Structures are given as structure tokens and as C-alpha cells.
Amino acid sequence: MxxxxxxxxxxxxxxxxxxxxxxxxxxxxxxxxxxxxxxxxxxxxxxxxxxxxxxxxxxxxxxxxxxxxxxxxxxxxxxxxxxxxxxxxxxxxHAQLLDDRHTLQAVEAALHDLDPVPQEPGDTFVGPLGRRLGIRPATLRKWERAGLVRPRRDPQTGYRVYSAADVRDALLVHQLRRGGYLLEQIAPLIARIRSAGGVAPLESTLRDWHARLSARSxxxxxxxxxxxxxxxxxxxxxxxxxx
Known part of the structure; x- marks a missing residue:
């Protein structure tokens, strides 16, 4: 040797x-x-x-x-x-890293601007919501099975109807998925936001996200x-x- x-x-x-x-x-x-x-x-x-x-x-x-x-x-x-x-x-x-930073900023902005859970029902359906997020309806249905969104069913047609709160949850799930989080990691966060009525449970997640982006950079x-x-x-x- x-x-x-x-x-x-x-x-x-x-x-x-x-x-x-x-x-x-x-x-x-x-x-x-x-x-x-x-x-x-x-x-x-x-x-x-x-x-x-x-x-x-x-x-x-x-x-x-x-x-x-x-x-x-x-x-x-x-x-x-x-x-x-x-x-x-x-x-x-590097471009993907920058895009991920923009995604994180968008998540933080979305959380900052979150409104209280509305009481009135919404009238957004799976197709329009999917197009807004740029995802397939099948993805929204998968999120529903995972408990991440909870649309009600129209009693006449059986169609899924997403309230403003459901849209908010879908937006957060979409942003967190883009940030690399798995559905099983997102589910407890969404549940805690619903039960706590606020976004404080996400603060540690956002700090971790910042740290991971900095480490990658x-x-x-x-x-x-x-x-x-x-x-x-x-x-x-x-x-x-x-x-």
C-alpha cells in the first residue's frame, strides 16, 4: 500500500x-x-x-x-x-433553492394573513381549487383522505364544497409540500392549527425550515x-x- x-x-x-x-x-x-x-x-x-x-x-x-x-x-x-x-x-x-426560499416566504405571508375560521359555508369546488393551486383533483382527494382538508358534501349533488377555511388549509398544505414536508408531517400541524385557532404551532416548523435552507446554502x-x-x-x- x-x-x-x-x-x-x-x-x-x-x-x-x-x-x-x-x-x-x-x-x-x-x-x-x-x-x-x-x-x-x-x-x-x-x-x-x-x-x-x-x-x-x-x-x-x-x-x-x-x-x-x-x-x-x-x-x-x-x-x-x-x-x-x-x-x-x-x-x-441554486435557482431551486431560491424558489424554495420564496416558497417559505409565501408560507410565512400566508400564515401572517390568516383570517379567523369563517362561519359561513363556502362555495369552492374541487376543480376550481385544484386549478388555483396547480394540482390535480386527485391530489386534493388524497389530502382529504389524510385529514388535511375537510370539505363538506352538498346534500343535493354529493359534490365536495370547500369553505374559506378549507381553502386556507389547502393553501398551507400546498406550500408545506413544496417545502419538502410529508403528508404525515403536515397532518398534525393542520390539526393543531384547527384546535388552537392560530398558527403558533407552525413557528418551530418555520424555524426548522429556515435552518434547513441555510444549511443547504x-x-x-x-x-x-x-x-x-x-x-x-x-x-x-x-x-x-x-x-
Whole structure:
């Protein structure tokens, strides 16, 4: 092992050990194009270099901010010499983060402007409400089964009728779903809002949401620094004689 490292040649286990990974995980990353291709010894064993080690550091640094799929796509684009595609993926992640921040602001604004639960029945139906939220009626029915919205039924037609309070609940559910919360996480919050007659139960959720967005933003900065270091470290793309 020491001779391999001194010569700049590394085994899968040498790369894996630094990050607490298995050697198989390193081989899988190479097979998926997340790491550049490795050379083989005459006996067929993979040999990596510090370049591969730097690629692995970059990928693992990208994971917390971008998620596995996007982080993998970024590295794969770089290794097929499509750096512009990689940078576009990074830009899209930042745009999504900004959109998530806007979503959080919208949730906070909606909560701030919530009116007391109205006493009069509303006359909004599943189709118009679905179009307002940009979701399918089937989604509203799924939320109803989960107890997140509770429309009454018209005694004549049997159609669902959403009151102003139901619309408010649907708007909150929609915003929280966009913020990444699961239905089972949202249900108790909606129930507590109904029983408490206010939005105080959501304050801790909003603080947690802020913290998660900030952590993701910082993780993107860390990933960008590691990727920039890798781009400076890696060999220049091979050019043909015709070029």
C-alpha cells in the first residue's frame, strides 16, 4: 500500500478509507462516471491516482447541497468534457433553492394573513381549487383522505364544497409540500392549527425550515469550493492531432 501511494497509484480501498466508504462504493462511482475511468494493472486490478481522490472529494462535497442525482450528473458532465452542462446543473440547483426560499416566504405571508375560521359555508369546488393551486383533483382527494382538508358534501349533488377555511388549509398544505414536508408531517400541524385557532404551532416548523435552507446554502458553497479545486486539479482534456 505504501509503495502504491508513493508512486501516485491508489487502490479502491485507499480512496474509500478517507471517507469511510467501501471499496465497492468507489468502484461503483467509477462505473457510473462519477469518477474518471481507472487504469488497470496487467492482472486486471484498478489503479487510481490523486486525481481520482480529488474527484471523490468533490462529489461527496456536492452531495449535501445538491442531492445524489444532481451531484452525480455534475461529475458525469465534467468527465465527458461538458463543463458547461455541469455549471448549468449547479445554476439550476441554486435557482431551486431560491424558489424554495420564496416558497417559505409565501408560507410565512400566508400564515401572517390568516383570517379567523369563517362561519359561513363556502362555495369552492374541487376543480376550481385544484386549478388555483396547480394540482390535480386527485391530489386534493388524497389530502382529504389524510385529514388535511375537510370539505363538506352538498346534500343535493354529493359534490365536495370547500369553505374559506378549507381553502386556507389547502393553501398551507400546498406550500408545506413544496417545502419538502410529508403528508404525515403536515397532518398534525393542520390539526393543531384547527384546535388552537392560530398558527403558533407552525413557528418551530418555520424555524426548522429556515435552518434547513441555510444549511443547504452553506453546503452548496462547500461543494462549489471542492468542485472548483477539482476543475483546477484535473488534467486538461486530451486533444487530437486534427485539433
Amino acid at each position: 505504501r509503495n502504491l501511494q508513493n508512486s501516485g497509484r491508489l487502490r479502491p480501498v485507499d480512496l474509500a478509507r478517507e471517507h469511510g466508504l467501501s471499496a465497492q462504493a468507489v468502484r461503483n462511482y467509477e462505473a457510473d462516471g462519477i469518477l474518471p475511468g481507472a487504469e488497470r494493472t496487467p492482472h486486471g486490478y484498478r489503479t487510481y491516482t490523486p486525481w481520482h481522490a480529488q474527484a471523490l472529494r468533490a462529489f461527496l462535497a456536492l452531495l449535501p447541497g445538491h442531492g445524489h442525482h444532481t451531484a452525480a450528473s455534475i461529475m458525469q458532465a465534467i468527465h465527458r468534457d461538458a463543463t458547461e452542462d455541469a455549471l448549468r446543473l449547479i445554476d439550476e440547483s 452553506r453546503a452548496m458553497l462547500t461543494g462549489a469550493a471542492a468542485l472548483d479545486a477539482y476543475l483546477d486539479y484535473r488534467p486538461a482534456p486530451t486533444r487530437t492531432k486534427a485539433e
